[in-house]
Amino acid sequence: MKIRVALEADIPEMHRIRLSVRENRLSDPQLIQPDGYRPMLTERGRGWVAELKGGLAGFAVADRTRANVWALFVDPVHEGRGLGRALHDTMLDWLFSCGVENAWLGTEPGTRAERLYQASGWRYVDTKRGEAIYELSAHDWLHRDA
Numbered sequence: 001m002k003i004r005v006a007l008e009a010d011i012p013e014m015h016r017i018r019l020s021v022r023e024n025r026l027s028d029p030q031l032i033q034p035d036g037y038r039p040m041l042t043e044r045g046r047g048w049v050a051e052l053k054g055g056l057a058g059f060a061v062a063d064r065t066r067a068n069v070w071a072l073f074v075d076p077v078h079e080g081r082g083l084g085r086a087l088h089d090t091m092l093d094w095l096f097s098c099g100v101e102n103a104w105l106g107t108e109p110g111t112r113a114e115r116l117y118q119a120s121g122w123r124y125v126d127t128k129r130g131e132a133i134y135e136l137s138a139h140d141w142l143h144r145d146a
Contacts, residue, residue, distance in 0.1 A: 001050055001051070001052055001057075001081070001082075001083060001086065002050070002051045003048055003049070003050055003051075003086055003087065003090050004048065004049060004051065005046060005047070005048055005049075006041055006046075006047030006048055006049045006059060006061070007041075008038060008041060008042070010047075010049050010056060010059070011034050011037045011038065011041075012034060013049075013055075013056040014037060014047070014049065014056065014059045014071075015033075015034045015037065017056065017057075017058065017059060017073050017074070017075045018059075018071065018073050020075060020076055021073050021074075021076060037061070040061050040063060040070055040071075041061065044063050044064060044065045044066070045061060045062045045063040045064045045065065045070065045095075046061070046062055046064070046091075046094060047059060047060065047061040047062075047071075048060050048061075048087055048090050048091060050074070050078075050083040050086060050087055052078060052081075052083075056075070057074065057075050057077075057078035057081075057083055058072075058073060058074035058075060058078060058083040058084065058087055059071065059072075059073060059087065060072040060073075060087035060088060060090070060091040061091075062091045062092075062094060062095045062103075064095065064098050064100065067095070067100045067101075067102060067103050067104060068103065068104055068105060069091065069095075069103065069104075069105035072084060072087055072088055072091070072113065074087075079112075084113070084116055085116065085120075088116065088120060089120075092120075092136070092141055096138040096141055096142065100138060101137065101138050101139075102135055102136070102137050102138070103135065103136050103137075103138075104125075104133060104134065104135045104136075105117065105122070105133070105134050106128070106131035106132065106133050106134075107131060107132055107134070108130075108131065108132070109127065109130075109131075109132040114132055117134050118134075120136075120144075121136055121140050121141065121144050122134035122135065122136045123135050123136065123140075
């Protein structure tokens with residue numbers, strides 16, 4: 001597995017993965033279109049992709065302007081290989097290195113993604129519009145192994 005910074009050329013494959021997931025599915029696939037990824041990768045934040053055997057197997061995107069995890073998805077055929085954790089950790093290391101003090105995310109309750117976030121130290125704060133909202137401080141992230 002190789003983790004690298006996402007490029008604009010990766011957007012079609014990232015979008016394919018986003019639409020292929022079994023959990024955290026979009027209620028309306030029209031809500032996120034490929035053009036929506038570009039500002040996240042080039043202006044508002046950064047993205048990463050996990051490559052396996054030359055193809056994309058997952059991706060993560062952090063929105064630095066909103067101190068938010070915008071996306072973290074693994075192709076269902078590659079689940080259970082640690083890709084989500086590797087992408088998550090890479091993304092959080094970058095987000096907190098940018099000076100973000102508190103990050104947040106929303107995820108579907110009762111999913112494997114929610115369990116990953118809980119195991120990574122994220123703290124549940126609320127439920128809004130059916131999503132579980134979590135927060136994580138830079139301090140907690142940087143001292144997670146202490």
